[in-house]
Amino acid sequence: MTTHAEIGAGADGAGIDCAGQWLDLSRPQVMGILNVTPDSFSDGGALFDDGRLSLDKVLEQAEFMVASGATILDVGGESTRPGATPVSPVEELDRVIPAIEALRARFDTILSVDTSTPTVMEAATVAGAGLINDVRALRREGALQAALASGLPVCLMHMAEEPATMQDHPRYEDVVDEVVVFLRQRLEDCMEAGIPRARILLDPGFGFGKTAAHNYALLAQLQDIIGIGQPVLAGLSRKSMIAAEIHRNMDRRLPASLALATLAASKGARILRVHDVRETVDALAMVAATERYAR
Numbered sequence: 333m334t335t336h337a338e339i340g341a342g343a344d345g346a347g348i349d350c351a352g353q354w355l356d357l358s359r360p361q362v363m364g365i366l367n368v369t370p371d372s373f374s375d376g377g378a379l380f381d382d383g384r385l386s387l388d389k390v391l392e393q394a395e396f397m398v399a400s401g402a403t404i405l406d407v408g409g410e411s412t413r414p415g416a417t418p419v420s421p422v423e424e425l426d427r428v429i430p431a432i433e434a435l436r437a438r439f440d441t442i443l444s445v446d447t448s449t450p451t452v453m454e455a456a457t458v459a460g461a462g463l464i465n466d467v468r469a470l471r472r473e474g475a476l477q478a479a480l481a482s483g484l485p486v487c488l489m490h491m492a493e494e495p496a497t498m499q500d501h502p503r504y505e506d507v508v509d510e511v512v513v514f515l516r517q518r519l520e521d522c523m524e525a526g527i528p529r530a531r532i533l534l535d536p537g538f539g540f541g542k543t544a545a546h547n548y549a550l551l552a553q554l555q556d557i558i559g560i561g562q563p564v565l566a567g568l569s570r571k572s573m574i575a576a577e578i579h580r581n582m583d584r585r586l587p588a589s590l591a592l593a594t595l596a597a598s599k600g601a602r603i604l605r606v607h608d609v610r611e612t613v614d615a616l617a618m619v620a621a622t623e624r625y626a627r
Contacts, residue, residue: 350462360597363404364397401613408446436460450478457482487533492541544576554599567605568592
């Protein structure tokens, strides 16, 4: 089994080795979203031409994101928007692996594979991925074993039910407590299976089986997630929680997305998963500049 991931101690540890590429976690980092899907909630189909994935468009978008300051590119071939229908492993492989291979050949940037499918995890590791980002927290059959065998860091996300049904009637007695309990349990399960704690990141899953009120409660109390002791990823970009408060269409959610990303970073999130890389990098630079003058 390969073992090429080490994390510095604590939730804000020095960094993590992603298949030989160092990710500094002493400060917030930006993960750019590359959805190689025709039906993702915000940018579905943007990288397609006449119904077929365009690797030229993938590379063009990636180049813009890397130049804008993205330290990670997150490649996903299965839409997990509310109401989304699953894709077959073969279809997901056909979307994701050529994209990762093309990106690896062009860029030195860390590549993350956004998948819950064991065969995709395995193939993506061979193709050059440095991180597994799983919205189902390695709960699909065989996923935990595939992640263990990969030797890659993994990000475990909380999601209630499945994308097709998760937004039907999301209910919690206390959403923050329940998400913390879930993530602690998945952390323990993964460690018992043999994945070192040093290779595990956590994501509260904003927008995944949660109302707007649930999402804002999680953000307001993000320190409870941070308190588990693992680096935390936050994905708030263009989410419907924005529209619930200010009724903006998808293409008018950038200012609100930046505010949410800034709040998450100020509360301790180490990775911000976003569509708008350049603007988020600039916003985080203002946070960092202010922190330098803190007494």
